[in-house]
Amino acid sequence: MPVDLNILIGGAAGQGVHSITLPLAKTLMRQGCWVLGTQDYQSRIRGGHLFNKIRLADQPLFSSREGVDLLIALNQETVALHHRELSPRGLIIYDASEVKELPSSIPALALSPETLLPEAQGKAEIAVNAGACGAVLGLLKVPLGPLLALLKEAFEDKGREVVEWNVQAATRGYEQAGAQAFGFSLAGVSPAPEPRLLISGHEAMALGALAGGLQFISGYPMTPWTSLLNAVAQRAPRYQVVVEQAEDEIAAINLAIGASYTGARSLVGTSGGGFCLMTEALGLAAVTETPLVIVVSMRPGPSTGLPTRTEQGDLSFVLYAGQGDFPRAVLAPGTPAQGFALMAKALNLADRWQLPVFLLTDQYFADTQFTHLPGEFPEVRVDRGLATGPAPGVYQRYAYTPDGVSPRRLPGFGPELVVADSDEHTPDGHLTEDLAVRVQMHDKRLGKLKGLVQELGGITSAGAPDAPLTLICWGSSLGPVQEAVARLQAGGTPARMVHLSELWPFPAAAVAAALSKSKKLVMVEMNATGQLHRLLRQETGIKADHLVLKYDGAPFTPEYILRGLSGVV
Amino acid sequence: MLPIELYEGLETAWCPGCGNFALLKAFKQALAELDIRPQDLLVVSGIGQSGKFPHYLSCHTFNGIHGRTLPVGTGARLANPDLKVVCVAGDGDCYGEGGNHLLAALRRNVDLTLVVHNNQVYALTKGQASPTTDQGLKTTLQPQGVPYLPLAALALAVSQSCSWVGRGSATDPVHLQELYQQAISHRGFALLEVLQPCVTFNRVNTYQWYRERVYRVEETPDYDPENELWAYQKAKEFGDRIPTGVIYRHPRPLLEESHPALAAGPLVRQQPERDINQLLADFF
Numbered sequence: 001m002p003v004d005l006n007i008l009i010g011g012a013a014g015q016g017v018h019s020i021t022l023p024l025a026k027t028l029m030r031q032g033c034w035v036l037g038t039q040d041y042q043s044r045i046r047g048g049h050l051f052n053k054i055r056l057a058d059q060p061l062f063s064s065r066e067g068v069d070l071l072i073a074l075n076q077e078t079v080a081l082h083h084r085e086l087s088p089r090g091l092i093i094y095d096a097s098e099v100k101e102l103p104s105s106i107p108a109l110a111l112s113p114e115t116l117l118p119e120a121q122g123k124a125e126i127a128v129n130a131g132a133c134g135a136v137l138g139l140l141k142v143p144l145g146p147l148l149a150l151l152k153e154a155f156e157d158k159g160r161e162v163v164e165w166n167v168q169a170a171t172r173g174y175e176q177a178g179a180q181a182f183g184f185s186l187a188g189v190s191p192a193p194e195p196r197l198l199i200s201g202h203e204a205m206a207l208g209a210l211a212g213g214l215q216f217i218s219g220y221p222m223t224p225w226t227s228l229l230n231a232v233a234q235r236a237p238r239y240q241v242v243v244e245q246a247e248d249e250i251a252a253i254n255l256a257i258g259a260s261y262t263g264a265r266s267l268v269g270t271s272g273g274g275f276c277l278m279t280e281a282l283g284l285a286a287v288t289e290t291p292l293v294i295v296v297s298m299r300p301g302p303s304t305g306l307p308t309r310t311e312q313g314d315l316s317f318v319l320y321a322g323q324g325d326f327p328r329a330v331l332a333p334g335t336p337a338q339g340f341a342l343m344a345k346a347l348n349l350a351d352r353w354q355l356p357v358f359l360l361t362d363q364y365f366a367d368t369q370f371t372h373l374p375g376e377f378p379e380v381r382v383d384r385g386l387a388t389g390p391a392p393g394v395y396q397r398y399a400y401t402p403d404g405v406s407p408r409r410l411p412g413f414g415p416e417l418v419v420a421d422s423d424e425h426t427p428d429g430h431l432t433e434d435l436a437v438r439v440q441m442h443d444k445r446l447g448k449l450k451g452l453v454q455e456l457g458g459i460t461s462a463g464a465p466d467a468p469l470t471l472i473c474w475g476s477s478l479g480p481v482q483e484a485v486a487r488l489q490a491g492g493t494p495a496r497m498v499h500l501s502e503l504w505p506f507p508a509a510a511v512a513a514a515l516s517k518s519k520k521l522v523m524v525e526m527n528a529t530g531q532l533h534r535l536l537r538q539e540t541g542i543k544a545d546h547l548v549l550k551y552d553g554a555p556f557t558p559e560y561i562l563r564g565l566s567g568v569v
Numbered sequence: 570m571l572p573i574e575l576y577e578g579l580e581t582a583w584c585p586g587c588g589n590f591a592l593l594k595a596f597k598q599a600l601a602e603l604d605i606r607p608q609d610l611l612v613v614s615g616i617g618q619s620g621k622f623p624h625y626l627s628c629h630t631f632n633g634i635h636g637r638t639l640p641v642g643t644g645a646r647l648a649n650p651d652l653k654v655v656c657v658a659g660d661g662d663c664y665g666e667g668g669n670h671l672l673a674a675l676r677r678n679v680d681l682t683l684v685v686h687n688n689q690v691y692a693l694t695k696g697q698a699s700p701t702t703d704q705g706l707k708t709t710l711q712p713q714g715v716p717y718l719p720l721a722a723l724a725l726a727v728s729q730s731c732s733w734v735g736r737g738s739a740t741d742p743v744h745l746q747e748l749y750q751q752a753i754s755h756r757g758f759a760l761l762e763v764l765q766p767c768v769t770f771n772r773v774n775t776y777q778w779y780r781e782r783v784y785r786v787e788e789t790p791d792y793d794p795e796n797e798l799w800a801y802q803k804a805k806e807f808g809d810r811i812p813t814g815v816i817y818r819h820p821r822p823l824l825e826e827s828h829p830a831l832a833a834g835p836l837v838r839q840q841p842e843r844d845i846n847q848l849l850a851d852f853f
Binding site: 030195196197198199203207210211213214215216218235236237239240241242244246247248250251252254255256257258259260261262263264266280281284288374377378379380410411412413414415416417418419420421422423429430431 | 579607608609611613616621623624627628629630631632633634637639640641642643644645646647648649651652669670672673828829830831833836837839841843845846848849852853
């Protein structure tokens with residue numbers, strides 16, 4: 001019988017929901033499970049309700065799913081909000097000092113700080129958090145040793161006493177759960193011969209940036225983008241990256257443009273409203289042909305919207321932001337491994353084509369932890385696309401060339417002067433009002449799209465290659481759609497997923513070819529209006545038969561997508 | 570000393586008699602005097618008549634957008650501290666549109682020079698009030714007179730421990746050249762405001778008006794630019810008498826020194842190689 005188990009850990013912000021999730025998820029991943037961890041939180045520092053979900057399976061996982069098999073309740077509210085999601089084999093583990101009322105029909109295991117950690121009264125949080133981790137392993141018949149090792153590692157810098165408390169509470173939690181009957185067991189799952197990774201989308205992109213030679217990153221904190229900035233910043237001292245926290249997003253992008261003009265590989269990022277502020281300098285990067293990678297991590301708008309939730313609502317904004325026409329590239333990874341590869345690709349594309357390259361992510365992608373194999377993170381090739389050797393004649397930063405890419409030199413590396421201007425300019429970079437030059441220079445810039453599109457594809461397919469039913473999606477929807485397709489196939493309905501991760505310039509020919517055999521097209525998007533659908537129609541004339549859309553701020557689940565297909569399938 | 574012709578740029582498009590001519594000449598003389606080769610200098614500008622300044626020079630040039638000279642210059646400087654970076658802005662550009670960047674630059678103390686061309690008016694857009702326009706002055710957009718107090722930018726800079734604060738005037742080009750030299754040579758963030766008459770849109774703050782008011786602060790007996798309170802008093806003085814010269818000096822650690830990545834030399838000279846297995850190690 002295949003293992004597929006959903007654990008939900010809920011409580012108020014500050015109660016330690018993450019302190020349970022992280023060691024538990026990692027221990028179970030090391031024990032051979034495929035783990036997928038999601039976060040659901042509110043825009044507050046203390047209180048409120050937040051929960052994490054850990055889905056475990058003995059097969060590769062691409063998506064979270066609905067339902068709960070094991071509910072870990074740190075407060076009463078968690079029980080009230082989530083007990084109805086429990087499956088028939090479900091169980092509640094609860095903090096007995098906080099939870100006083102339980103539904104009588106559901107088996108439950110009480111954890112009390114007094115019995116978990118009698119030697120340290122007043123350390124209830126450590127007791128319950130470590131105790132809950134131990135209890136889960138006890139219920140699932142998983143050895144305790146790896147968790148204890150991980151807790152020792154995690155709390156080493158807090159002193160021997162704290163390590164000891166964690167170990168004792170985890171051990172007692174493990175023992176207390178041992179006698180409790182539970183309908184799930186991981187006894188048959190053993191550590192994989194090759195170690196796996198547990199990594200979030202933004203963490204993987206940070207690694208992609210570092211592997212891709214990143215030297216400069218600037219940003220202003222904003223959820224959900226911040227986790228990428230943090231992931232780079234934590235590694236910056238080791239890898240010689242300059243990290244600047246800017247006074248606002250306008251400064252952030254101009255800092256990165258200045259660093260990139262001078263020659264540092266540069267990255268900037270933001271979310272929603274922050275990108276509104278960056279739009280001004282987006283055109284500056286474009287007209288000065290300064291390479292720049294911009295991460296826009298989406299959350300539901302308009303305006304402040306739902307700050308900590310997820311949506312794919314900024315595709316149209318990013319495609320068209322800025323005054324005038326100029327070339328750009330837009331990429332949207334679907335998995336951490338894709339995020340890693342596309343980040344490295346974005347840095348190369350920006351340098352080689354001297355233009356802004358976007359990476360679109362969202363809160364679900366940013367925070368969700370996926371299990372990957374290390375082989376999915378290969379060595380990265382760095383292509384700076386710089387001109388070398390002495391310039392023939394007088395150097396012109398914006399010399400006309402057949403592909404629109406002018407030889408790029410860096411200030412301070414020779415006698416050539418690098419002149420860049422936000423005004424329309426002559427090939428030597430100086431401002432001009434010669435209207436014929438304007439047309440030539442505009443054509444030069446826009447002409448890059450012809451070559452750039454040749455480097456894009458990014459189509460991932462899954463399911464039956466010639467199934468009449470095709471679900472089209474992009475970015476972080478990959479996992480839920482892939483699982484929905486797998487479930488359709490398992491239920492006898494031939495189906496196929498076509499996922500796009502490279503959206504602009506739109507690889508129209510490749511997409512049209514990929515869809516040529518489909519009889520019924522369904523767009524699956526996390527926004528209210530079908531933004532990719534509009535792009536698909538605009539670029540290929542292909543119109544979907546049905547749209548499955550979601551814009552309530554919570555991520556897609558395979559179940560939601562399947563419900564959206566009722567009447568179509 | 571390098572020949573001044575080295576810095577010759579495009580033909581200017583300023584109005585005849587514009588205060589900017591004196592600034593351009595004094596700036597070139599200062600560069601020549603300091604032996605700064607064009608290939609070692611980056612001038613960043615924004616929008617306005619000051620924005621055109623680097624086009625009339627010969628050097629690395631980044632003519633960006635309105636108000637954003639400081640972040641571009643800061644990014645450039647962090648990427649390559651071998652370059653001398655001068656940010657040129659106008660009063661509207663730096664004190665209005667880019668005000669937040671000025672506040673941040675005062676805190677950062679990156680080693681670059683900010684020159685603010687202050688003509689107390691928006692000239693390129695034809696005569697509206699700028700953040701430094703005198704209160705009460707009637708303009709096309711403020712026919713009843715400007716209701717706001719002018720920004721005391723130098724006093725703001727002193728109050729925030731700006732590393733170097735000075736003021737020059739187009740009416741005293743010899744003094745201005747010295748100030749350019751000092752500002753550019755200063756180690757740390759230097760704010761040099763230059764009074765620059767607009768002959769077309771500002772009929773109040775004219776050459777004559779400035780000549781009658783401007784004096785050299787170093788002629789004040791015992792004036793000490795490292796005395797913060799005294800500097801603050803001088804920075805606030807703008808009316809019947811207007812001080813020019815080095816108003817304030819306050820040596821501080823550089824932003825560049827806070828970035829461990831720069832200890833190994835300029836970023837642009839480094840060739841980062843990161844081992845993928847080392848990167849992945851945290852996630853097993």
